[in-house]
Amino acid sequence: MFTELQKSLASRYQIHFNDVELLAEALTQANYINEHPDYQGHDYQRLEFLGDAVMQQSTAVYLFKRYPDWDEGQLTELRIAMVQTRSFAALSRELHLDQYILLGRGEELSGARQRDSLLEDIWEAFIGALYLDQGQTVVMDFLEKIMFAKIDEGFYDQFVDYKSKLQEWLQKSGAVTIQYVRLAEEPLANNDQLFVVEVMVNDQVLAKGSGKSTKAAEKEAAKKAYQHLMAKGHDN
Template sequence: MTMNRKERHKRDSYPESVHRKFEGFQEEFGIRFSDPTLLYKAFTHSSYVNEHRKRIHDDNERLEFLGDAVLELTVSRFLFDTYPSMSEGELTKLRAAIVCEPSLVQFANELGFGKYVLLGKGEEQTGGRTRPALLADVFEAFVGALYLDHGFDEVLKFLEGVVFPKVKVGAFSHVMDYKSQLQEIVQQNAGGNLQYRIVEEKGPAHDRIFVSSVTIDGKELGNGEGKSKKEAEQLAARHAIAELRETEGQAD
């Protein structure tokens, strides 16, 4: 797509070093922007704008606003499709853990986004390039820019390579600690000996699926499948909790 006069003017307001920087970015990530100024803007901190007032620049705050909404929608769609048995409360809790600042900072660091941020000299000298809030904002702004330039499906594709695999292997299972919940329920109901056991391993070595069973005093309460033993045990505990609650409801 050919840039119009306004887009070309915005692009020309950046120095050649910025063009080279983000040409390298697009090559590294295999993403070609129709409007490169959206990409530049996603990484432009307000301190850079303040130091280059004679040039026409916008910082990334508006893109951050948009990216925050796009990220929440995209993650919501993924969780909705991937975990059909999760309740609304569980989905909300897991989504919150994925889109919170520490998680976004981790994603940004793993991608090396910090080296691309355009900063003012003062912000650079005070460690702005590694500042958590700044990195989280940049990640959201990039998602916003990608959405505007490529659309929802490209954002989904990007997150499928960066975020969603971590969810699938249980990186956020600490916020959905069903094993601890099950232990508490058992203790409140006269106790018992809870045990987890991997009863089956399926699939090729590079894409292994584990099947876990959880029992109390030898009686099976539930089972679950996962990409890791930890995830399988968590899902087995979740199914056990659901089974116990259903049994309690029938007893009432």
């Protein structure tokens, strides 16, 4: 059943599992085993436990080496954004793991194959299986290709609520008035619009942001303001 997945992993990432049973275990849900008493394998939960630890450690090591001038707070901030489980669901889909999960019939009918919470667990189980089968060096090489390379693409920003983070930072010493003011709305090609927004605290402008919606522009402004304040805080 996993032949096509093996071919895809080999051609795209130069990965070939020596122990295919580990790969099967990473993709097997408990309900499938309950409905197939003759099935000899295990469900993914133990591998998920291992994969979670491997992800945390691998990401921490990568960031530690990549950003030698960053302090603990900056490293933690990015690590948290990267190992949020919502990003794991997206990575599972990128590998097409969702297509190969062994599900119980009821779970299949309920749409579990596309459920983010399951795909997040499956990603961690897959990493746990890869670690046991290939070792840490292969895991790191794989993560550099599929996960760490996305840092420069801004992939992880979508999983960070910068407006909430900015609010928490600004209100550490007491209540403040935070405003998002739309400055402009400019036409783009294909009938799109570009919105420009500035974020203010107590009538002081902190940053400007732009995006194809007011919400996106506000998030960009909050991100710039938050990162600027974080940098200032770490410099002091």
